[in-house]
Structure formats: C-alpha cells, structure tokens
Amino acid sequence: MAHSIDSWVRHGVEMRKPLLIHPNLSDAQRIIVIGGGLSGLTFALRCAEKFPERTIDLVESSPRLGGVIETWSEDEWRCDVSVNASRPHPAVWRLIHDLGLDDEWHVTNDYASNRWVHFNGQRVKVGPALAMKIGIFRTIRGVRNARKGGRPVSELIPNTSIADALTLGIVNDISINVDADTLFPGLTRFGHEPPVSRSKLRRLVNDSYPSKAPPRRSMASLDGGMEQLIDSIVARLEESPKVKIHLNSRMRNPEEAASNFQVPIHSVVWATPNFPDLGFKKERTKIRIFAWGELAKSSIAPIGYGMLIPTGGPVSGILHESDIHHGSRAPEGQRLFRIMVPENRWNGELNQIHAHMNDLHGQKNPTIFKEIAEREIPRYLPGHLQKLNDLQVPCTWIGWGASGPSITHVVDEVERIVERMADYRI
Numbered sequence: 001m002a003h004s005i006d007s008w009v010r011h012g013v014e015m016r017k018p019l020l021i022h023p024n025l026s027d028a029q030r031i032i033v034i035g036g037g038l039s040g041l042t043f044a045l046r047c048a049e050k051f052p053e054r055t056i057d058l059v060e061s062s063p064r065l066g067g068v069i070e071t072w073s074e075d076e077w078r079c080d081v082s083v084n085a086s087r088p089h090p091a092v093w094r095l096i097h098d099l100g101l102d103d104e105w106h107v108t109n110d111y112a113s114n115r116w117v118h119f120n121g122q123r124v125k126v127g128p129a130l131a132m133k134i135g136i137f138r139t140i141r142g143v144r145n146a147r148k149g150g151r152p153v154s155e156l157i158p159n160t161s162i163a164d165a166l167t168l169g170i171v172n173d174i175s176i177n178v179d180a181d182t183l184f185p186g187l188t189r190f191g192h193e194p195p196v197s198r199s200k201l202r203r204l205v206n207d208s209y210p211s212k213a214p215p216r217r218s219m220a221s222l223d224g225g226m227e228q229l230i231d232s233i234v235a236r237l238e239e240s241p242k243v244k245i246h247l248n249s250r251m252r253n254p255e256e257a258a259s260n261f262q263v264p265i266h267s268v269v270w271a272t273p274n275f276p277d278l279g280f281k282k283e284r285t286k287i288r289i290f291a292w293g294e295l296a297k298s299s300i301a302p303i304g305y306g307m308l309i310p311t312g313g314p315v316s317g318i319l320h321e322s323d324i325h326h327g328s329r330a331p332e333g334q335r336l337f338r339i340m341v342p343e344n345r346w347n348g349e350l351n352q353i354h355a356h357m358n359d360l361h362g363q364k365n366p367t368i369f370k371e372i373a374e375r376e377i378p379r380y381l382p383g384h385l386q387k388l389n390d391l392q393v394p395c396t397w398i399g400w401g402a403s404g405p406s407i408t409h410v411v412d413e414v415e416r417i418v419e420r421m422a423d424y425r426i
C-alpha cells in the first residue's frame, strides 16, 4: 500500500517499516497493554488522548515503570543508564512538546559534537578521514549489495572495525550480526519509496516540528535525564480516569493476558522486546554500564560526544556525559564519562575495565568508578526487518524488538498505530 505525503511528513523514513498491528485493535473498547517501558507507556498515553472513552489496563512485570530507561544519580553525579539523548525526529519532539517539557529539552552542546573511533590503537575523528579509510568505491559496492535486502551491516560498510564500532554503539553487537535494513532502511531502500524527493521530504519534515527544528545530525536531551520523560508520561496517565496501571504482574503470553482480563486477543498490545513463540524469544545481548569520573584539571580526554572502541578490551564505548548535555551531570570541577561494557568482552574483573580505561584515557585514579546498571538489548539479526514484514501476529506488537533500537522508532511507531486505529490515511 502506498502511503500519503502527510504520513511521510509526520513519520519520515519510519514509513518504510512494517507495522505489526492487529486489524481489529481499532474496535477494542478495553485495551490491555503488556509492558511499561517507553513504548507501552507512550501507547497508553496516545491512545487515552485519542480515545478517552476506552479503558486501558497497562501491565508491568517489575515494580517500576520505564523499562530500560532510568537515570542514576549520586550526590551531584547524574547519568542515564540507557538512552541519554535522541536524534531528531518530529514524533519525539511532539511527545516532549505535548508533555510540556520544551523548557527542559535541549539540543546537546555544539562544542561537544566530535566523535571518535579507536582505530588501530589511535583516536580517529569521525569525518572525511575515517570515510577515506573505507574507500568510496567499496562503499558504493557495499550500499548496492545491501539493497538486495536482509544483509548484515558488515556488507553495507566494508570495513570491519568501523562497521563494528557503529553497531556496537547502537545495538551492542558486531556488524556481521546486525540487519542493515533495520538500522538504515533509507540507505538500503527497504519498503516503499516516498512520493517526493528526499530533499523535499526533509524540508517538509523539518517544517513539521512543533517547535524550532533541531539542526541536522544534532541530538537532544532532557536536563534532568530521560527518566523525566517517563515520570511525565506516568503523571499524565495517572490523571486519566480510564487508565489503570498494574505493577508486579507478568504475563506469559498474549493469550494469558486476554484470558486474565477477559478480552479478545486482538485487544492486547504486546509492548515487550520479545514476542513469545514467534522466534524472537532469546535474541538478546547483555551490557554493563559504568560511571567514570575524572578531575577536569587533570583529564586529558578531548571535549566531545564520545568514542567507540570496536576491539582491544572490555570497553566498547565511552560517552562524555558532562560535555554533552545542557543540564549538569557532574560536580563542579569534575567530568563524567559513561562506559559501555558488552558482557561477552569482559572477564568480570573491575581491574580489566580500569586498565582499559587507563590505556584509553591516561587516567589511573578516577574520582568515581562504579557499575550503575546492567541491561539486555534485543538482537536485530540480518533479515530481521524482512522477517517482521512477513509476520502474522496474533495481536499488536510494539516496542524496540519490533520497531528498531532507538526511541525515535518506538515513539513514532506508537503514533502510527494510534493514527491507524483512528483510521487516518496511512
């Protein structure tokens, strides 16, 4: 089905992806949402706004809402343990705006935009010099090849170190294991083509932001951390008389949810990263997150966004948290770095991470060094998006296992589903 220009302007490249919506969800008067992460919460919010007469039950297995999103803090240190900033997408900006969070939402600091890859033992800035290392002809060949569909990112970007750095930074997995269509559907030309040229579409999308459009390739974050987003959505849901939240309640599958709440299965919205019995069950990797502080006056790491480290030790990425954000993340005179450690690269000894950080940052004595979280990340194996395209789901499935790894994917998917329910032209 071709999509209208209005839909392309609202959702951009996300229109290339399939929606796993059950056709009868639109008729459901009582909707059961399973999973209280960003996707389940945003769905409940958007659904309650659009259909205030419908009853919504949101069921979460753990004692807290937010899923992987959480902001750790200790004294004046503050660090998001999962998403810390969003790349531009009007759906995320609409959510922030509708929640009244515009004043807390800022584009990340311009002076901290440099990114590096640790390449052949050196810090190499992401830019033309790094692109030269891949080679223009090899890149063109890689893109052509990836357009055949279902290919790994390692074929799209024919330089293993650079491709691995990128995919480790986005989905905690090496590039041979990651679906190019899921990460770069515009580049691989997955799905439908937009009805206007890319540059025209970009202009129209830019004009559709509820506030000033963010600069291209910028990021934006909440001053108090991303947990603010969760708190604001939850506060809205608590004001909605037709929304009920159930914590500490795990549903084994959509059938159990339908039976417990005595609704047809098409009234269930499954908002967890894995969908039982559809072959996505165990596809996850694990990552450990650490906070690392340095005295600003003795810190020699350049000011910037962060560095990706494809090989050579347990640390796969370092984000310069106190450089990036508009809001404060570290005590006066200190710098805060967030360290990402894939579980399969670490021997479990803190000394190993300490030694690797010493190599990378030239710092023996961090002012803070502690594990702040452990998270699981869905896998997006080659062919993932094609597999979703062909999937018959017994009920609607949303969230990052279905839509893609970023909050732009998750938040936009929810908007598209609620629009489809309201029978908008999609």
Ligand SMILES: Cc1cc2nc3c(=O)[nH]c(=O)nc-3n(C[C@H](O)[C@H](O)[C@H](O)COP(=O)(O)OP(=O)(O)OC[C@H]3O[C@@H](n4cnc5c(N)ncnc54)[C@H](O)[C@@H]3O)c2cc1C
Pocket (backbone or CB within 6 Å): 034, 035, 036, 037, 038, 039, 040, 059, 060, 061, 062, 065, 066, 067, 068, 069, 081, 082, 083, 084, 085, 086, 087, 249, 250, 251, 252, 253, 271, 272, 273, 287, 289, 375, 376, 377, 398, 399, 400, 401, 404, 405, 406, 407, 408, 410
């Ligand atoms: C380390 C890390 C870094 C990230 N960085 C970025 C970034 O920089 N930019 C970006 O855009 N995104 C980033 N993300 C991704 C972003 O955080 C996710 O896209 C988003 O938060 C996913 O939300 P979700 O609701 O789909 O899933 P989840 O947050 O996983 O929520 C699912 C919820 O369902 C519950 N649940 C699971 N099973 C059941 C069950 N059977 N019954 C009831 N409840 C159940 C879980 O307890 C959980 O609360 C990052 C993620 C991680 C982990």
